[in-house]
Amino acid sequence: MDSSNRFKSLQFLGMVGLVCSLLGTSLEAQEKSREIYVPFKDLKSVLAGPIERIYLPRSEYEDLLKKADIKPGDTPPQNTVLCKARYDVRLHEDFATIRATLEVESLAEGLQLLPLRFVGVSVLSAQIDGEAAPVVRASPQQVNLLVGRKGKATVIIELATPVRHSAAEQSFAFELPHAPNESIGMVVPGNIEVKSGASVVSRSIDDQANETSFELLARPGPLSVTMSLNNKRLQTERQTIARSVIVDELNESLERIHATYSMEIVQGAAAEFIYEIPDGFEVTNVDTPDLARWSVSQVDGANLLKVEFRSPQTSAVTVKITAIETSPSWE
Template sequence: MSPAHARPIALRWCNAGLGLAIAWVMLLNCGYVGSATHAAPQDKRHQAAQDRPQDEPVADHRLHRELYVPIEHLDALLISGDQRVYLEREEFDRLLMQRQVESESPPIDSAVLAANYSMRISGDRAFIDGELTIANWQTQPTLVPLELSNVGLLSANVDGGPARLTRDQHGRTLLMIEGEGTHRCHLNLVTSVQVDAARQTLQFQLPRPPACQLEVVVPGDVEVTQGADVVERVVDTRSNTTRFQWILRTGPMSVTMSLNNKRLQDSSITLARSVLVSELRRGGERLHATTSLHIVHGAVNEFRAGLDENVEVHQVDADRPHQWQVVRGESGPVLVVRFPTPVTDLVVLRCVLDVHRGADSQWQFPRFAPMDTIGASAVAGVLLEQGLRLSGIDGELVMPIDGRILVDALPQTLQSAQTVGADPLVPVAAFVVPASSRYTIAAHLDAPPAELHVASTAMFTVSEQQIQQTAVMAITPLHQRVYHVDLQFPVGWDIETVRDAQGEPLQFDTRNEDDRVRAHVTLARAVQSGETSTIHLTARIVPDDWIGDWQSQTVEIRPVEVVGATDHIGAIEILPAGDLEARVVQSEELIVLSSAEKQEAGLSTDDAGAAFQFWEPSWSATLEVQKFAPRKVARTLNFVDLQPDSMRAHAELIFLIERAATSELVFSLPESTPTEISITALA
């Protein structure tokens, strides 16, 4: 049958889970479909397209396929699925065009694309300015929902004109947008801030688009304790405000912050009780301050104390999280300790301050004056290192008490410092300081001069390659702490190693100074007054013309000096090595030691070495170094092999070398010896 007799039938079926699928089938009233049958439907579709009016939309056949099935096989399609409806061709084309139009329309009518919020907190109110960017994809008016909660609307405008707002049945705020495109909406909002004795809380909800920014400005120096993700926090001391960058969350937010410092101070009542102990040592002075803050009323989130100009804060500890810094106040430096959560109960602070004293012998008790309190009293005491003397102690606005009570009331920071092997401290004075920050305690401080005692032993090993010095130095400071020592070597000496008593290497650096080599050695730890630290060092020198052929040379050796040493005593030993003989031909400030005295001084028991003792570090010794001449005895064995046309000789020379080593052997050969000979040496 020709395609002209084909009967068009459209089928539509819906399968659950696969959505809506549309296909139409051209059924034929014949049992045979030839090759001409396949070409006719294509011509028919072109003819149908030409017969349509020009304004009628044409379906995009690339989105579906048309199948032609014989009419007798229609039951195979009808029974293979459910939810199928028979359609005429005209209805099928109409539904297909409607689906294409629906797929081209946007999934939503409008959306908030971006938002920029600025919040300013003033008293118990928070004022919010919001700039929203809204996109509308419909030409007709559209209602845009705004997720606002716990805020009051002061004003709103869209594109410079008044905004039209309403609410739906759920209480949501709806903003009417007219016209397709991008629109700007400006909102002025306000919300309440709940303030109690120690914190301030605000609750709100704002529209949260994908691109969003929230800046918050709060009076005073405050912290966010919970409820907000802080990106940035900046404290502006000039305007006395804190500026935050928050990440706006989706849904309602409840943010808790600490109170403004000034507001807390004005509404709180605080008492301060302090124990101030000045630790006076030869190496410096430290003030140990233990302060108990009693919050009688309200809450505080910071503690302030006035300091002297020559004071540097070394350590601040507390029984709760805190941060501290030193700022510049009207009357000098001020220590500020901040707590992230306002404090309403007892707080104990332990501070350690380094006091930088000048060369003046006049001493004055360092100032540590708590601020923002209705009362601040203290007990002030002085602990003196043994060997120091404090005379003429006098105080104003203080009452003297028995200084021995400080032994049972030492601050924890001072007790921990005492365990490091420091010199013992003696309590010399104590005072009760009433509620006044203008008290003074002064005295005259006498300190004995610092001393540095050195005892050393040195061994000089003289060999054909070099002169090596191995020294052990015992350094004992008095009336001072020693952190490093400076050693001076005669020019030409090369320092190889510097180690402590446990054999651990010590850090050192060297530099040349005129006719000296100076080595700056850093000790493993500070050496307290009366302690002894041991240094082991090795150095070497190669005198001029030392490497070569010589029989006798003269060389001078001098000591290693410790810069700043009060006295330097010790012993030296000169030990030749190999085939050398070293003899002291001239010496200054040296005393010869016997074998027994060498053993007492910790030197070697080798009789070949000469040992000396010195009492001043200015000794010197001139050595005459000679090489022993070797004694050589030789025997000769000759073997001759005679041939008719040649002669072959084999000779063995046996040398016996005594007294000293030699680096060469000399022998002679007849003048008739051929030039091609072989010589082999066997040691």
């Protein structure tokens, strides 16, 4: 081997050795950890600094390092999930019952807690897959459901909430757990309209059962619904003082009656008034504020005038009625 080739070989071996030396130094630097020893008498000044620190024995610190060494994807972001919820609300006289049918899933083995937000309701019972489910009231706004096995399960919770009544309205307010797939149904006695607080998806009336069924649009947060009062309740709890002035106009060809009624509602609310019309008279005009419609029908041989309002009335109402008789008898 000549001198030039020998020089090139030595140069190559020198470069390889330099690279290996640098790699070894880099790996050694990565494996080393820096530790700073502080005298115990100066430890208080270090812990009292503006940065939050905690003092641990070395064994506990090493245990925490092992627990923190978890690969991404080994554990779910949360152990329990509320997947689906169906709420069926049924109004009674002074309270409402709610049946919550929940589909939940536990993503981890062992006993897990599922926090559920229930505000303004009382928990009557809870079942998970047909068996009694343990629940814990963590706070006035939260109930924790204990899920004992991994996988999906069906939870049924019976709830109750008070219903408030005013002169012409009934209302309730509560908050239920929100789910990605959620629906709310409501059944109310009587012919009822939702006035505010919820968006109505559908409404149907069962005349035979005298009930109104609603499907409401589910949304996160509190639900406060105001409805019209049950039409039967309006009739049973109403007290009204009626005063009237009747003017009878007579001529050769007809008889005309001008009746003015002052209806003072003392208690409850009135959605309609009914007046008896004398035989032979035909109603030609009805005038009153907030009038929706009027009609005359014959019931048990009597002519009855029904005056209906757009909304239940709670204060004094004046009703003016005009009726004529085209063939009066002067005997």
